[in-house]
Amino acid sequence: MxxxxxxxxxxxxxxxxxxxxxxxxxxLLEDFAAALSEPxxxxxxxxxxxxxxxxxxxxxxxxxxxxxxxKRLSLDEKKLxxxxxxxxxxxxxxxxxxxxxxxxxxxxxxxxxxxSAPLGLLGVVFEARPDALVQIAGLAxxxxxxxxxxxxREAAHSNRALCAxxxxxxTGHGIDTRAMVLLEDRSEVASLLAQADLVEMLIARGSxxxxxxxxxxxxxxxxxxxxxxxxxxxxxxxxxxxAAKILVDAKCSYPAACNAVETLLWDAGAGAALDACVEALTxxxxxxxxxxxxxxxxxxxxxxxxxxxxxxxxxxILSLRQVPDLGAALDHIARHGSRHTDTIVAQDAEAAARFxxxxxxxxxFHNASTRFSDGYxxxxxxxxxxxxxxLHARGPVGVEGLLTYRWLLHGRGQCTTDYxxxxxxxxxxxxxxxx
Amino acid sequence: MxxxxxxxxxxxxxxxxxxxxxxxxxxLLEDFAAALSEPxxxxxxxxxxxxxxxxxxxxxxxxxxxxxxxKRLSLDEKKLxxxxxxxxxxxxxxxxxxxxxxxxxxxxxxxxxxxSAPLGLLGVVFEARPDALVQIAGLAxxxxxxxxxxxxREAAHSNRALCAxxxxxxTGHGIDTRAMVLLEDRSEVASLLAQADLVEMLIARGSxxxxxxxxxxxxxxxxxxxxxxxxxxxxxxxxxxxAAKILVDAKCSYPAACNAVETLLWDAGAGAALDACVEALTxxxxxxxxxxxxxxxxxxxxxxxxxxxxxxxxxxILSLRQVPDLGAALDHIARHGSRHTDTIVAQDAEAAARFxxxxxxxxxFHNASTRFSDGYxxxxxxxxxxxxxxLHARGPVGVEGLLTYRWLLHGRGQCTTDYxxxxxxxxxxxxxxxx
Numbered sequence: 093m094x095x096x097x098x099x100x101x102x103x104x105x106x107x108x109x110x111x112x113x114x115x116x117x118x119x120l121l122e123d124f125a126a127a128l129s130e131p132x133x134x135x136x137x138x139x140x141x142x143x144x145x146x147x148x149x150x151x152x153x154x155x156x157x158x159x160x161x162x163k164r165l166s167l168d169e170k171k172l173x174x175x176x177x178x179x180x181x182x183x184x185x186x187x188x189x190x191x192x193x194x195x196x197x198x199x200x201x202x203x204x205x206x207x208s209a210p211l212g213l214l215g216v217v218f219e220a221r222p223d224a225l226v227q228i229a230g231l232a233x234x235x236x237x238x239x240x241x242x243x244x245r246e247a248a249h250s251n252r253a254l255c256a257x258x259x260x261x262x263t264g265h266g267i268d269t270r271a272m273v274l275l276e277d278r279s280e281v282a283s284l285l286a287q288a289d290l291v292e293m294l295i296a297r298g299s300x301x302x303x304x305x306x307x308x309x310x311x312x313x314x315x316x317x318x319x320x321x322x323x324x325x326x327x328x329x330x331x332x333x334x335a336a337k338i339l340v341d342a343k344c345s346y347p348a349a350c351n352a353v354e355t356l357l358w359d360a361g362a363g364a365a366l367d368a369c370v371e372a373l374t375x376x377x378x379x380x381x382x383x384x385x386x387x388x389x390x391x392x393x394x395x396x397x398x399x400x401x402x403x404x405x406x407x408x409i410l411s412l413r414q415v416p417d418l419g420a421a422l423d424h425i426a427r428h429g430s431r432h433t434d435t436i437v438a439q440d441a442e443a444a445a446r447f448x449x450x451x452x453x454x455x456x457f458h459n460a461s462t463r464f465s466d467g468y469x470x471x472x473x474x475x476x477x478x479x480x481x482x483l484h485a486r487g488p489v490g491v492e493g494l495l496t497y498r499w500l501l502h503g504r505g506q507c508t509t510d511y512x513x514x515x516x517x518x519x520x521x522x523x524x525x526x527x
Numbered sequence: 528m529x530x531x532x533x534x535x536x537x538x539x540x541x542x543x544x545x546x547x548x549x550x551x552x553x554x555l556l557e558d559f560a561a562a563l564s565e566p567x568x569x570x571x572x573x574x575x576x577x578x579x580x581x582x583x584x585x586x587x588x589x590x591x592x593x594x595x596x597x598k599r600l601s602l603d604e605k606k607l608x609x610x611x612x613x614x615x616x617x618x619x620x621x622x623x624x625x626x627x628x629x630x631x632x633x634x635x636x637x638x639x640x641x642x643s644a645p646l647g648l649l650g651v652v653f654e655a656r657p658d659a660l661v662q663i664a665g666l667a668x669x670x671x672x673x674x675x676x677x678x679x680r681e682a683a684h685s686n687r688a689l690c691a692x693x694x695x696x697x698t699g700h701g702i703d704t705r706a707m708v709l710l711e712d713r714s715e716v717a718s719l720l721a722q723a724d725l726v727e728m729l730i731a732r733g734s735x736x737x738x739x740x741x742x743x744x745x746x747x748x749x750x751x752x753x754x755x756x757x758x759x760x761x762x763x764x765x766x767x768x769x770a771a772k773i774l775v776d777a778k779c780s781y782p783a784a785c786n787a788v789e790t791l792l793w794d795a796g797a798g799a800a801l802d803a804c805v806e807a808l809t810x811x812x813x814x815x816x817x818x819x820x821x822x823x824x825x826x827x828x829x830x831x832x833x834x835x836x837x838x839x840x841x842x843x844i845l846s847l848r849q850v851p852d853l854g855a856a857l858d859h860i861a862r863h864g865s866r867h868t869d870t871i872v873a874q875d876a877e878a879a880a881r882f883x884x885x886x887x888x889x890x891x892f893h894n895a896s897t898r899f900s901d902g903y904x905x906x907x908x909x910x911x912x913x914x915x916x917x918l919h920a921r922g923p924v925g926v927e928g929l930l931t932y933r934w935l936l937h938g939r940g941q942c943t944t945d946y947x948x949x950x951x952x953x954x955x956x957x958x959x960x961x962x
Contacts, residue, residue, distance in 0.1 A: 204906070211917050461941065481748075488934075496917040507777075
């Protein structure tokens, strides 16, 4: 395959996807969901997945792969059905391409419109999770973008089978299958990263190592989360039972997730809430590493080193640190956080308001688990990832993060030299937008 | 000056700017405008500008500088007053920081808010135009961002005088003057480009050469326009008088502007419109370079080479090319355009709709001059530049392009494990937003 020629064809196919009318786009997605639910497809996909799983099991026995990867890799009928349901939900969301975002009279007969538009061709480098391929394809089609994909090698057979389903659906709608290009060779990733003139944006999902590699080796803008060092701060007014419940959810419900908590900061006045958390977390077999003040109160907590404040454990480990007050908590988060998700537990509304106003993270919560930081939970339909960058898209990114906009101006022959203090004046009045 | 220490102080000052309440922010801007209008200030600034102009005149005589630069460099009372008026307009625009962009019930007592937020510290590298410094400071303050600035060396004295005014106003509001850092040494630009952990975004204005240097030497996201190769396409249905008027405005009102037209595409059926354009442009002393078909009709047009279709003249030169139909015009623009601004002149509404839908540029116009592509004309208050990138901000960029957002979640102790097919369900209903 000549990658550049393929990507050029993908850009052309992107124009076809972009030009689909809303009902056509929905039909494409509904057909994809239906195809994924056909018994024959399910059998083929699960057989391919079984091949991947067999190789993975061998590698696991050899110690090259962990059980977490195998869990992410494995598909079953229920997981496939849930994935297909996600595609149906995307199909039934309102059309998001070509939406009017701004509608403004510049002058009589001179109307400015800002309309949403697809980006074009997106590159996606993702982990060994075949259901992610389906989700990404759905998000790309909903946003009118073509995609070039490279999944984890462990999922090669599953990805190929799922991609074949997507290609069948595209063909059924008269769309070039190069609207969705699956790369299989690792060396092609390096070539992909070099195509800054053809690829509008890269989405990188997976290990921090992979994300760093992608960011460090391309001039294409990358959408990814850097690290997920999330904090929970127990204010002196924290309710102990609520604090313990939130900590258990934030740490134990999925410790490998980027939105899991890594550090618990506790106010000197929040001793009772700390005690409740330590008890609950110990019950859930979380390894606790604390500052001297924490260990004074709970001697069984292990000593924390400086490195613990910057660690993304991704495991049942939590660091604990006493802070003299809210200001010190804010300083700790500004210094050690990764601008992902941080939570305050407090009954005091003023303290909560101060925390929400001051923490410069993508997601800042009051009395809620950090794990709510998620596209599905936020009601975005699905997510392509969580961005810790500040530009373009921040936090959980759904379809809207895959869109840009264009400015359209409808005139009657107007020229800029018509307008001057002595001549015509601009009106600049916004018009209502039909939704 | 230790640049890193200064930039760290600037980030701290950015937090103060971000935290200003709307009325405080407006007062800051009103005070800036007032300070710029004080007779003593005007005298000081104009004296500094005279020093710059004297050096520039010397360099012009030596052939190192062009008259266009001297025009951009020169300030007078009227230009200063207009600039101050722009700051007053910004002061009176609605507050844009902390605005609710999304307001959604996830569940009873679990409310999600997306609110606009400043980016933090912005770097700005700009041309020798002292009024730009004032405009950029105004936009930064309105958006709650700190800035580090490097202007063209020719404007050094003017910039220093204007920056002193801004610093006095900041001090009067109890804000660290390092909220606005002026770099004076060219070598500091290279150091600035290396501070990816401290600077959130770079704004590059000036020559294509400068922009390419900035883009090529930093990992900080850059907001800039690459090139401004704008097209006007005359459809067979174009009104000849309108076409000629638009072409004169688009080419002659400010040929050095990035939104000036560089190539005229004419439909084989638009001969009369072409004739009107050629006549009007010739009267305005525009050098015309055409394809063989154009020259067959207008033998006095010079021959165009392939390079002309990719040229940003920035001068009174225009290339002309006949295209068989609208599709061929779209192909030419896709191949040679710079995704800045393209216009169709047509009485046929269907052709216009097709053009507006298909051209993938930041600005796509029907029957209006390309020169409307401008923040002030679009009603954005002012512009920090025109972006030809697709991510974050596209086309003319005003205050909103200097903002990001944060997701705030207000809960009562909810955990993600409370929600499941068998447990609690999400509501996901958008609430009205008060404006």
